[in-house]
Amino acid sequence: MAPAEKSDTTSLGRQQQAELPNRPDEWKIEQGLLGASLPILDQSASEPRYVKPMEYEPFKDEAAIDSVGDRNKLFKEEREGWEGYVEWEAYPDKKAAAHKILESQSFPPPPEFQMGPIPGQNPVLEGVRWKQWHYALGGPMTKVPQISWDVVLKEKHKDMLHLLQFPYNGEPPKRLVTAAEVTPNPLHFVRNHGGIPDIAKDEYSLQLDGLVKNPQTFTLDDLMDESRFPRMEKMVTIQCSGTRRIEQINLYAGEGDEMINAPWAEGAIGTANYVGISLKKVIKACGGLVGDGKHLEFYGADTYFKKNNVMNYLVSVPWSKVKANEVMLAWEMNGEPLPKIHGFPLRVVVMGYIGARSVKWLYRIKAIDMPSLAPVQSQEYLYFNQQVGKHNQLMTSGIQIQEMPVSSAIMSPWTKQIVIHNGSIHCKGWAYSGGGRWPERVELSADGGFSWYAVPQEALSHKRRFAWRTWEIDLPCDVEGWVEIVCRCWDNSLNTQPLNVRAAWNWGLHVTSSAHRISVYSVNKKREPTRKRLQDFEERGVPFAPLTVPTEWAVQSMDDYVKFFKQHGPRDAENEYDQRDLGED
Ligand SMILES: Nc1nc2c(c(=O)[nH]1)N[C@H]1C(S)=C(S)[C@@H](COP(=O)(O)O)O[C@H]1N2
Numbered sequence: 001m002a003p004a005e006k007s008d009t010t011s012l013g014r015q016q017q018a019e020l021p022n023r024p025d026e027w028k029i030e031q032g033l034l035g036a037s038l039p040i041l042d043q044s045a046s047e048p049r050y051v052k053p054m055e056y057e058p059f060k061d062e063a064a065i066d067s068v069g070d071r072n073k074l075f076k077e078e079r080e081g082w083e084g085y086v087e088w089e090a091y092p093d094k095k096a097a098a099h100k101i102l103e104s105q106s107f108p109p110p111p112e113f114q115m116g117p118i119p120g121q122n123p124v125l126e127g128v129r130w131k132q133w134h135y136a137l138g139g140p141m142t143k144v145p146q147i148s149w150d151v152v153l154k155e156k157h158k159d160m161l162h163l164l165q166f167p168y169n170g171e172p173p174k175r176l177v178t179a180a181e182v183t184p185n186p187l188h189f190v191r192n193h194g195g196i197p198d199i200a201k202d203e204y205s206l207q208l209d210g211l212v213k214n215p216q217t218f219t220l221d222d223l224m225d226e227s228r229f230p231r232m233e234k235m236v237t238i239q240c241s242g243t244r245r246i247e248q249i250n251l252y253a254g255e256g257d258e259m260i261n262a263p264w265a266e267g268a269i270g271t272a273n274y275v276g277i278s279l280k281k282v283i284k285a286c287g288g289l290v291g292d293g294k295h296l297e298f299y300g301a302d303t304y305f306k307k308n309n310v311m312n313y314l315v316s317v318p319w320s321k322v323k324a325n326e327v328m329l330a331w332e333m334n335g336e337p338l339p340k341i342h343g344f345p346l347r348v349v350v351m352g353y354i355g356a357r358s359v360k361w362l363y364r365i366k367a368i369d370m371p372s373l374a375p376v377q378s379q380e381y382l383y384f385n386q387q388v389g390k391h392n393q394l395m396t397s398g399i400q401i402q403e404m405p406v407s408s409a410i411m412s413p414w415t416k417q418i419v420i421h422n423g424s425i426h427c428k429g430w431a432y433s434g435g436g437r438w439p440e441r442v443e444l445s446a447d448g449g450f451s452w453y454a455v456p457q458e459a460l461s462h463k464r465r466f467a468w469r470t471w472e473i474d475l476p477c478d479v480e481g482w483v484e485i486v487c488r489c490w491d492n493s494l495n496t497q498p499l500n501v502r503a504a505w506n507w508g509l510h511v512t513s514s515a516h517r518i519s520v521y522s523v524n525k526k527r528e529p530t531r532k533r534l535q536d537f538e539e540r541g542v543p544f545a546p547l548t549v550p551t552e553w554a555v556q557s558m559d560d561y562v563k564f565f566k567q568h569g570p571r572d573a574e575n576e577y578d579q580r581d582l583g584e585d
């Protein structure tokens with residue numbers, strides 16, 4: 001166990017409080033720009049008290065760590081040809097050894113990027129703790145962070161925004177999110193909770209057991225045998241429940257996943273054509289479910305860390321979803337074998353559900369009688385009531401997120417952008433609804449959500465169950481200056497989006513389904529005076545930006561100024577009768 005944090009609290013009399021010295025960044029702290037450095041103000045006792053934030057104290061019990069034995073043997077890779085795959089679920093003793101190693105030392109705390117500044121670099125965050133967890137376990141785990149990053153560099157587009165280097169989390173930049181209706185593989189977002197296993201296709205097999213009549217093991221060739229399992233090809237949108245989380249973070253900090261939550265923008269969503277088979281057929285090939293079999297638990301070969309425990313990535317979906325042929329085992333993505341980073345050689349694609357259920361590097365499916373008890377299902381991806389937070393977060397007070405609600409986002413223009421236009425602002429984006437529902441209408445507002453224009457049908461991409469629709473619109477905007485552009489979607493069940501982030505805000509920072517809002521500085525050239533002014537800037541060779549730098553030359557002559565007041569009367573109103581008429585007193 002880590003040593004208990006020193007109780008770092010100070011009880012202060014009123015006089016003492018007033019005499020506390022300033023810090024160099026006092027102004028920023030006072031203004032909430034460095035919330036993480038702000039001491040907690042405890043007013044619950046008779047005298048107020050400050051509680052300082054936790055401080056990191058490195059410690060390491062070498063003897064305890066050494067006592068677990070040779071890590072190369074203990075954590076050796078489970079199967080020939082499966083690099084980076086350590087089986088944890090079948091070996092409680094191995095889990096206990098890993099737990100002992102992790103508990104016998106401390107690791108750096110997660111960086112505070114929500115209530116403090118977010119680094120301006122790519123990768124944005126490094127994932128120091130996960131790297132150190134892997135190095136601490138030792139054996140084959142040591143090489144996993146480097147191998148995973150090499151895969152990123154090889155398989156992903158050079159312009160990906162790497163939100164977290166390890167485990168890798170990345171999304172395409174806005175200009176590329178909806179550049180095509182089908183996301184090219186190198187641009188599809190990636191959400192990993194651990195390293196990327198490297199599995200040889202010929203050594204691959206999938207175990208199917210638990211509450212099925214005839215447990216079986218299938219090779220990839222078995223699964224690809226069309227005489228046994230009919231092929232399925234489907235365009236599917238996978239959306240991470242963390243999509244657009246940055247809007248919630250910008251409003252209020254929260255916890256997100258226990259694994260540091262990636263500050264996702266609008267790119268944690270992607271659409272691809274998958275080829276594979278329906279899991280239902282594979283369950284049938286095993287003689288169907290028996291007993292209380294109701295859920296299918298998927299096992300991913302990567303290693304997942306949670307509260308000093310080590311495990312494989314496990315989640316489950318209900319049989320009803322499988323029975324509807326909405327759960328696919330896929331080996332092909334957009335005409336290519338699955339990229340390593342997306343789960344090669346086989347992944348689950350659960351249509352219309354949160355991305356977390358679409359398990360990559362699938363090696364086992366177990367039929368069970370209730371939703372998986374594994375932490376990803378029971379402790380993560382919960383949608384809490386807003387009063388649930390750090391101190392009162394019960395697993396059972398959150399809704400386990402499955403079907404994604406209706407949502408949408410504007411990819412162009414960008415928030416805070418100055419847009420010069422001819423009376424309408426061209427906007428682009430995506431809209432999506434989970435659970436097999438689809439966007440029926442996408443609407444935009446240029447006045448903060450008071451009046452709405454519908455995207456014309458011909459400017460929306462094709463309508464499908466389980467896929468997004470991309471859209472474009474010329475949004476009428478006569479107004480100049482700051483305007484708030486808002487986007488919302490109505491799905492085929494006429495569900496729509498809450499209008500502000502607060503309405504959807506939750507401690508886990510999941511499912512930012514509120515209408516997407518951006519502020520844009522509108523310069524409408526259709527107005528003649530504006531057109532002339534801009535022409536003036538151009539002729540003088542002076543750029544319009546930066547917006548906040550005053551114009552160097554007068555836009556109005558002094559003659560015109562005087563003329564105006566002559567014509568319209570002076571600035572101050574005169575009394576109806578002259579004061580002097582009242583006399584002195
Ligand atoms: N084995 C495994 N499967 C996984 C994950 C993971 O970390 N490990 N992440 C899940 C989450 S949270 C999401 S959103 C999707 C993302 O799929 P992608 O990386 O192919 O875009 O994968 C899911 N499947």
Ligand SMILES: [Mo]
Pocket residue numbers: 191239240241242355356
């Ligand atoms: Mo996710």
